[in-house]
Amino acid sequence: MAASAMDEVDLVLRTMAKTIVDNAVYFAELDSVVGDGDFGYSLRNGFEVVVSDYDTFDRSSAGAVLKKVGFVLSGKVGGVSGPIWGTAFLRASQAAGDKTDLTSADVIAILRAAVTGIMHRGGASLGEKTLLDALVPAIDTLEAGLARPEAAQDHGVAALQEAADVAVRAAEDTKPMLALRGRAAYTGERSIGSVDAGATAIGVILQSISAAWREKFHQRETGT
Amino acid sequence: MKKFVNDPRQFVPEMLEGIQLASDGRLKYEPKYNLIYRADMPKANKVSIIQGSGSGHEPAHTMIVGKGMLDAACPGDVFAGPPVEFVYETTKLLNSPMGVLHLVNNYTGDRLAFEQGREMCEADGIKVETLLVNDDVAVKDSTWTVGRRGVAGNFFVIKAVGAASEKGASLEELVRIGNEVIANVRTLGIALSSCTPPVKGTPLFEIADDEMEVGIGIHGEPGRQRTKLVSATEIVDIMLNAVVPDLPFKSGDEVALMINGLGGTTIGELYLLYGIAHKKLEAQGIKVFRSYVNEYCTSLEMAGASLTLLKVNEEIKGLLNEPAEVSIRVF
Numbered sequence: 001m002a003a004s005a006m007d008e009v010d011l012v013l014r015t016m017a018k019t020i021v022d023n024a025v026y027f028a029e030l031d032s033v034v035g036d037g038d039f040g041y042s043l044r045n046g047f048e049v050v051v052s053d054y055d056t057f058d059r060s061s062a063g064a065v066l067k068k069v070g071f072v073l074s075g076k077v078g079g080v081s082g083p084i085w086g087t088a089f090l091r092a093s094q095a096a097g098d099k100t101d102l103t104s105a106d107v108i109a110i111l112r113a114a115v116t117g118i119m120h121r122g123g124a125s126l127g128e129k130t131l132l133d134a135l136v137p138a139i140d141t142l143e144a145g146l147a148r149p150e151a152a153q154d155h156g157v158a159a160l161q162e163a164a165d166v167a168v169r170a171a172e173d174t175k176p177m178l179a180l181r182g183r184a185a186y187t188g189e190r191s192i193g194s195v196d197a198g199a200t201a202i203g204v205i206l207q208s209i210s211a212a213w214r215e216k217f218h219q220r221e222t223g224t
Numbered sequence: 225m226k227k228f229v230n231d232p233r234q235f236v237p238e239m240l241e242g243i244q245l246a247s248d249g250r251l252k253y254e255p256k257y258n259l260i261y262r263a264d265m266p267k268a269n270k271v272s273i274i275q276g277s278g279s280g281h282e283p284a285h286t287m288i289v290g291k292g293m294l295d296a297a298c299p300g301d302v303f304a305g306p307p308v309e310f311v312y313e314t315t316k317l318l319n320s321p322m323g324v325l326h327l328v329n330n331y332t333g334d335r336l337a338f339e340q341g342r343e344m345c346e347a348d349g350i351k352v353e354t355l356l357v358n359d360d361v362a363v364k365d366s367t368w369t370v371g372r373r374g375v376a377g378n379f380f381v382i383k384a385v386g387a388a389s390e391k392g393a394s395l396e397e398l399v400r401i402g403n404e405v406i407a408n409v410r411t412l413g414i415a416l417s418s419c420t421p422p423v424k425g426t427p428l429f430e431i432a433d434d435e436m437e438v439g440i441g442i443h444g445e446p447g448r449q450r451t452k453l454v455s456a457t458e459i460v461d462i463m464l465n466a467v468v469p470d471l472p473f474k475s476g477d478e479v480a481l482m483i484n485g486l487g488g489t490t491i492g493e494l495y496l497l498y499g500i501a502h503k504k505l506e507a508q509g510i511k512v513f514r515s516y517v518n519e520y521c522t523s524l525e526m527a528g529a530s531l532t533l534l535k536v537n538e539e540i541k542g543l544l545n546e547p548a549e550v551s552i553r554v555f
Contacts, residue, residue, distance in 0.1 A: 028424060032424070032428050032429065032444075037303070037421060037424055037428050037444070038278075038301065038302070038303050038304040038421070038443075041301065041304070041423050041424070042300075042301065042304045045301070045307075074307060074308045074309060074340075075307055075308070075309040076307055076309075077307055078278070078300030078301055078304035078305050078306050078307045078310075078333065078337070079278075079300060079301075079304035079305050079333040080305070080332045080333040080336060081333075082305075082307045082308060082333075082336075082337065083308060083333070083336035083337055083339075083340055084336070086308065087340075121336060121340075122332070122336070181332065181370070185370070186362075186363050186373065186441055186445050188364065188448065190446060190448075
């Protein structure tokens with residue numbers, strides 16, 4: 001993951017958007033256990049536009065395309081997800097700026113900026129049974145993995161897979177947590193025993209991105 | 225799922241189109257923002273009153289747009305607050321020199337959209353104030369949660385500020401009146417069955433034939449307690465025992481009493497509940513000033529009811545007694 005050019009930014013965003021659209025029903029079902037079941041469908045309203053209109057987006061820099069995604073989400077996504085995910089992309093956009101090649105350090109800074117935006121907008125912190133509980137440990141793992149010398153050889157393939165696996169486990173670990181944010185919080189102790197839908201979505205999205213990333217660099221190495 | 229529906233994802237737009245067409249020209253519809261608004265608004269001499277919320281609570285809020293009530297409603301999808309853009313564009317379109325009042329039921333999504341939307345409007349020089357409605361006693365208000373939910377009591381806030389705004393009240397005056405209502409209104413809901421959002425196609429939760437959910441939210445969020453179904457009188461006791469001590473409502477108080485149907489309960493059952501509640505309140509020395517028995521804020525086809533009490537003073541009584549017009553109801 002030494003220097004990510006714009007086609008790699010495209011790969012990540014397209015994969016993310018498609019994964020969210022494909023999993024809308026699954027995410028909504030997770031949300032209906034203690035929430036109100038709109039999470040997957042709300043996100044889909046925005047990300048399906050990202051899928052269909054991606055080719056028309058301004059992709060002159062990483063910041064430009066992240067900003068466009070943030071605007072689409074703020075315009076189309078209702079519920080809690082619109083402001084949360086929209087703010088995450090807008091903050092990520094500010095951190096990316098006009099760069100077209102992203103170093104490992106840039107990628108981590110962009111992800112950290114998104115996390116700060118989510119915390120600011122939602123007023124949530126770690127351990128409150130939200131998507132942060134999967135996202136933050138995944139970013140920590142990715143940062144540690146990218147710092148290893150092997151990361152330069154395999155383009156971060158192994159580090160990204162580790163991060164995705166950590167996200168899936170961390171999402172599973174939200175099960176015994178008491179929900180303190182969002183509509184799930186209204187159920188109090190009855191929120192215990194089911195996974196957080198947002199955290200689970202992060203795991204699913206990172207697994208898809210990791211698979212697409214491995215595919216891309218595997219193809220490049222084998223020349224297929 | 226067994227509903228009158230074409231493409232489930234077009235459920236909300238097709239419903240809104242029906243509302244506009246039924247209004248005989250008194251309402252306008254802007255499909256880009258799920259926006260239903262009074263054709264005669266904005267006006268220079270009246271504050272514009274806007275509500276967002278999700279769809280699926282009809283008649284709240286798109287069907288109670290009219291003179292003396294809301295001036296506009298821009299709901300999100302079924303059970304989802306509106307995107308920020310809906311709030312921003314609706315406020316711009318309804319902007320009045322007197323200002324714009326946002327009525328927000330206290331849910332995280334609605335709050336975030338309206339906070340961000342208000343920031344964007346204020347950057348454009350639009351004068352905006354916000355009222356947060358939080359009448360649901362089922363939620364324990366702690367420092368952790370976003371606080372109590374806004375449910376059927378929202379109607380009284382709309383009615384009071386809607387009436388005052390028709391008489392030319394300033395934005396600041398409406399905020400004072402609205403907060404007076406919010407401080408004195410309390411609700412508890414009980415569900416007997418689940419509900420099915422059209423896009424989801426399956427019930428939001430399962431509930432057995434002999435069970436009820438006490439403290440249900442208006443989005444099918446589970447309440448605080450699942451118990452065996454009991455008699456109507458015992459259900460009214462549960463409701464009053466949660467609502468009355470919460471304010472508390474005391475002997476000598478005058479109240480508006482609302483029995484609100486959640487969508488799938490007959491009007492007959494609602495009046496049955498009303499009668500029991502009315503007698504029990506009077507026995508406690510609490511005088512019913514005015515009754516409200518109907519569907520005001522529903523959760524799709526959920527069977528169930530909520531009980532709302534509003535403690536009234538002379539000012540609020542006057543505002544509740546003012547005429548109001550709901551553009552699509554014709555008698």
